[in-house]
Amino acid sequence: MRSFDIISMGLKNLFRRKTRTVLTVLGVVIGTAAIVVMVSLGIGMNENFEEQLKQMGNLNIINVTKYRNSPDNTGGPPKEIVLDSIAISKISAIKGIRGVTPVVEGNMKLVSGKYMAYVSVMGIDARTIENFDYPVEQGRLLQEGDTDKILVGGNIPQYFYNPKTRYGMMGPNSKPPVDVLTDKLEVTFDMSYGEKRRQEGIGGSETSEKPPKLYKVKGVGLLSVTNDWQKDGYIFMDYNYLQKLMKDNAKSQNGKQDNYWGMPSTDTSKGFERLMVMVDNMKDVDRVQKEIDEMGYGTNSLADMRKPMQKQAQTIQLVLGGIGAISLLISALGITNTMIMSIYERTREIGVMKVLGCKMNNIRQLFLLEAGVIGFFGGCVGVLLSYLASLVLNTVGRNIMNSGDGGMVGMGMGMGMGMNSGGSKISVIPPWLALLSIVFAILIGIVSGFSPARRAMKLSALEAIKSE
Incomplete structure (x- = not known):
């Protein structure tokens, strides 16, 4: 028989x-939709975990700290390590690293005329800042030689707020009162500067002989909002210049770190507090972190949190996928039953085909084709139904989580399943899952039709013709 004849006969049957x-197709539809939706919930959970981690920082960044817990004495104090230029050179030599920078952090007050703002400040190496994925909305990044420049x-x-009026920051949709690229800017370590009432011991007192010291700075760039608090809520300057300001501030306070939140020590003889390492590929973060650990340095990264979260998502995804697979197994039994019943109804037809010289291989192909077609149509419709169910989950379900009393319950459920409020999706069906599901449904159909096909091949031609 020709291939066209087999296809035509199979569809007619x-x-x-x-x-x-x-x-029978409906059984495959339900089974396919069940397994796709179940797996999509696990994928959505994993993507929400990733989104939450990205809001906490860059997943490609490893922090190298000056303290490391000794494996020989976990109960004792952590071992202190020197993070200096030698450490930077050794770490920079590791394959897969894009950049390494020392980090100096503190808190300051940013002043522009009558407006001011409490800010966190990070001093980094201006020569390597372009390696750390800072998205510039206006202006430019820091460059080598930018001593009094800041990136905002x-x-x-x-x-920014005006302390002489109602206390409070501007709303998220309000026009900022200060243009950080064109307006005059100054910074101070005195966190009470400009306030109506100065508190004793906070950046000096009202009777302090020395007025608060201001340092002029120039904004050269404004970063885009990324929902990464380590980028959105900081100002950045060259670490050498920040250390210079810290030393000058300490000198002006007679060596005392007399400010509200306290600044790190300006003594760099023991190296930096930490280094920040940018890895080219997120897949290499674990390997690079392990190599830095083996050098004896202390490390931490968001990958430390990412591993258990991914493991949890994979476990739940496996359980949900198993539940969906049970439905697909039941549909496979339905296909087998349909094909066996077809044999009983078409026994005489099969006998005639054999008498006319039809090859055994053609009979097997005919039954496998019919089973495969059932799997194909069931898989396609099941995937379409899965997309519809996913749409309902991502609209109705998310609205329930974010509204009313049910929103409080939903919020607890969402956080437990890695779903934060906002634009997160509960169910995610990537193209590969849809395609794989259709292929899997076809394979299930073919496998289910294999036993009936063999039974049809073993029928005696003469006995089949005699049957009514």
């Missing part, structure tokens, strides 16, 4: 018993 064929985080313009 399926449409001969429309009701039974539709019911995307949320900082909204932090």
Whole structure:
């Protein structure tokens, strides 16, 4: 028999018993939709975990700290390590690293005329800042030689307020009162500067002989808002210049770190507090972190949190996928039952085919084709139904989580399943899952039809012809 004849005969046989064929296909539809939706919930959970981690910082960044817990004495104090230029050179030599920078952090007050803002400040190496994925909305990044220049985080313009009026920062949709790129800017370590009432011991007192010291700075760039608090809520400057300001501030306070939140020590003889390492590929973060650990340095990264979260998502995804697979297994039994019933109804037809010289291989192909077609149509419709169910989950379900009393319950459920409020999706069906599901449904159909096909091949031609 020609391939065209086999296909034509197979389709005719399926449409001969429309009701039974539709019911069998429906079983595959339900099974496919169940397994796709279940797996999509696990994928959505994993993506929400990733989104939450990205809001906490860059997943490609490893922090190298000056303290490391000794494996020989976990109960004792952590071992202190020197993070200096030698450490930077050794770490920079590791394959897969894009950049390494020392980090100096503190807190300051950013002043522009009558407006001011409390800000966190990070001093980094201006020569390597372009390696750390800082998205510039206006202006430029820091460059080598930018001593009194600052790069401003995307949320900082909204932090400005006028202490002489009602206390409070600007709203997220309000126009910032200060243009950080063109207006005059100054910074101070005195966190009470400009306030109506100065508190004793906070940046000096009202009777302090020395007025608060201001340092002129120039904004050269404004970052885009990224929902990463380590970028949006900081101002950045060259670490050498920040250390210089810290030393000058300490000198002006007679060596005392007399400010509200306290600044790190300006003594760099023991190296930096930490280094920040940018890895080219997120897949290499674990390997690079392990190599830095083996050098004896202390490390931490968001990958430390990412591993258990991914493991949890994979476990739940496996359980949900198993539940969906049970439905697909039941549909496979339905296909097998349909094909066996088809053999009993077409026994005489099979006998005639054998007498006319039809090859055994053609009979097997005919039954496998019919089973495969059932799997194909069931898989396609099941995937479409899965997309519809996913749409309902991502709209209705998310609205329930974010509204009313049910929103409080939903919020607890959402956080437990890695779903934060906002634009997160509960169910995610990537193209590969849809395609794989259709292929899997076809394979299930073919496997289910294999046993009936063998039974049809073993029928005696003469006995089959005699049957009524």
